[in-house]
Amino acid sequence: MRARVSNFAVKTKDVSDSLTSEKGDMMMLNTRLLTLALTMAFVLLLPQTASTQGLGAREDNTALQGTNLTYYPQPNFGQCQADCASNGNCKGFTWIQAGTYKAGDAAMCYLVSAVTGKSSARGHFSAVKGSGGTSLGAREDNTALQGTNLTYYQQPNFGQCQADCANNANCQGFTWIQAGTYNAGDAAMCYLLSAVTGRSSARGHFSAIKGGGGGGGGGGTLKGEWDLRCCNDELGWTLSITNQEGATFSGSFSANTGGGVVTNGRLRGNTIEFDRVFGSSRQHWSAQLVNDGGRLRMINGVWTGDYLDRYQGRNNWHAEKK
Incomplete structure (x- = not known):
């Protein structure tokens, strides 16, 4: 037992x-x-590093400046990012980490409909949609853009003028003119440009360029190489515009068929003109500059001067930027 x-x-x-x-x-x-x-x-x-649906790389400790689309408490950076990516009107966003300003502050998500600039800000994490070149660069105060006007109209709000350009595929930059800049009764105006060739200082003018570029080689500038065809497309050159200051430029023709240098180049509105000098010969070339779906073209061109007698009735030309 x-x-x-x-x-x-x-x-x-x-x-x-x-x-x-x-x-x-x-x-x-x-x-x-x-x-x-x-x-x-x-x-x-934690803020995530992957870009989402057209949004550029995350920018740490950076706040976007511009026109707020909406803002709300959002504890998750990734959800804030996804909200911007899926919103057609959102051009960028800033997510503010909880407690950045005060210990009890909630994390916040700011969606921006127009991005005008950036500033350094601890605890802020941002990204811009299409930052590879389709978004507008920083606002340039007291600056007017020069180039080819796409359209212009009365617009009392800078942010709306900016948004109109951002949402127009043919707009390469814009200038907004403050009300009363020239005369006391003048309305505020918005100018959208299809090609940007330069800048000038102008009180009361506020501008921005797509891709952050300018007169030095952005998507809407003359500078670069052009495929030029002449004389019922019998002749062809590469037209290289190598120097540009505002609305003036210079360059050269490729060496084939006489070559030559480009002098006295000038853009007047949407009319482009220049002289071609080769050897002891000189010609004057002119055409209309247009933006065709984001690609710059020179159309309806004619030239005069030496050798015109050989190409009478065929002194036409056109060019497209490469």
């Missing part, structure tokens, strides 16, 4: 030890799961 009791006591102790061991294992497992869950939550709340 004592042996049976003793054996029972041993078995009871074994079961108790087993239960204690299993309980310890369960507690350890629960602890690990809780740690994993907290780690995942922390990672999700």
